[in-house]
Amino acid sequence: MKAVLDACVLYPTVLREILILAADAGLYEPVWSHRILAEWRHAAARLGQGDVAGAEIALLTAARPAAFAPDDGTAAEGIDWPDPADRHVAEAALAARADLIVTANLRDFPARATAALGLRAVHPDAFLTGLYASAPDPVADAVRIVHARAVGAGGPVELRDLLRRARLPRLAKALARSG
Numbered sequence: 001m002k003a004v005l006d007a008c009v010l011y012p013t014v015l016r017e018i019l020i021l022a023a024d025a026g027l028y029e030p031v032w033s034h035r036i037l038a039e040w041r042h043a044a045a046r047l048g049q050g051d052v053a054g055a056e057i058a059l060l061t062a063a064r065p066a067a068f069a070p071d072d073g074t075a076a077e078g079i080d081w082p083d084p085a086d087r088h089v090a091e092a093a094l095a096a097r098a099d100l101i102v103t104a105n106l107r108d109f110p111a112r113a114t115a116a117l118g119l120r121a122v123h124p125d126a127f128l129t130g131l132y133a134s135a136p137d138p139v140a141d142a143v144r145i146v147h148a149r150a151v152g153a154g155g156p157v158e159l160r161d162l163l164r165r166a167r168l169p170r171l172a173k174a175l176a177r178s179g
Contacts, residue, residue: 001028001099002028003028004069004089004092004093004096005032005102006103006104006105007036007037007039007040008103009104009124010032010037013056014146014163014165015124015166015167017145018139018146018166021138021145022128025135025138025141029067031067031093032067032068033068034071035088035092037057041053041054069096069098070092072088072091073094074091076094079116082107090117090119093117094117100119100120100122100127101114102121102123103121103122103123103124104167106121106123123167125167126170128171129170132174133174139171143175146162147159150162160176163175
């Protein structure tokens with residue numbers, strides 16, 4: 001399964017790292033475009049972290065050159081997008097023949113618009129919870145690795161709080177139930 005990762009799930013770090021580790025485990029193929037990565041860098045720069053984002057983007061793209069998709073098509077023109085500036089994300093999904101768009105901004109990708117293109121938008125919490133339901137060990141391992149990094153970077157962090165801040169409350173509940 002291929003999934004376009006919108007800029008809002010690539011930044012912040014915790015969410016991105018869990019998503020990429022799940023991809024590294026072979027649970028799905030991530031897709032993005034140059035414009036999506038530019039939006040990530042722009043969002044980070046507004047918080048004074050543009051250089052860090054630039055380095056992270058360079059590492060990510062070097063590790064996954066096949067994840068790039070063009071976003072300049074015309075297949076999604078004529079669709080009534082709540083924010084027409086987000087059409088490029090759908091264009092990347094169509095170019096990559098992705099199954100879905102993983103985004104925290106579901107209101108920008110309404111079902112009527114995405115379905116018209118044979119796509120589906122899903123929140124990262126639902127996406128990762130679904131991956132966890134079908135492959136619990138790799139997702140749990142990804143969460144453990146990211147949690148350990150967070151603890152190492154700044155001291156003790158409760159896992160549930162870390163996942164809540166990453167907008168993954170359903171995943172946190174699923175992990176708590178199993179373990």
